[in-house]
């Protein structure tokens with residue numbers, strides 16, 4: 001159907017993943033016939049590149065989508081030098097390492113009121 005409201009009963013899944021998981025995850029989603037959009041993004045904390053996927057799915061496909069994401073994304077530990085981004089020159093520059101766990105995937109599920117293709 002083109003030019004109409006296709007459906008309610010849908011969810012928008014916003015999924016942030018490590019770049020190293022992107023290709024494997026996208027391959028599996030295509031194989032499983034999901035439609036999705038890939039956006040290059042970056043984390044506000046690490047300021048490093050990651051990938052954001054947007055997928056609008058029928059409610060009955062949501063569990064499968066989450067399962068595919070879970071299976072294809074890994075948690076990773078990353079050591080960062082914790083330095084204030086706005087550190088003033090007069091402030092002592094003392095970087096201290098800290099470890100953060102990144103991912104596997106961060107997923108938000110949002111109710112969709114309307115889905116239209118023109």
Ligand code: 2BA
Nearest residue numbers: 016042043044045046047048050100101102103104105106
């Ligand atoms: P980043 O913002 O670069 O965060 C990378 C990892 O650093 C996070 O992993 C978390 O373990 C840690 N982290 C983030 N903010 C922190 C803070 N203020 N203090 C200490 N540690 C912090 P994840 O939680 O797995 O997040 C991976 C990426 O997912 C994030 O990259 C960000 O791009 C996105 N993200 C996570 N939570 C989000 C949220 N509530 N809203 C929007 N995006 C989010």
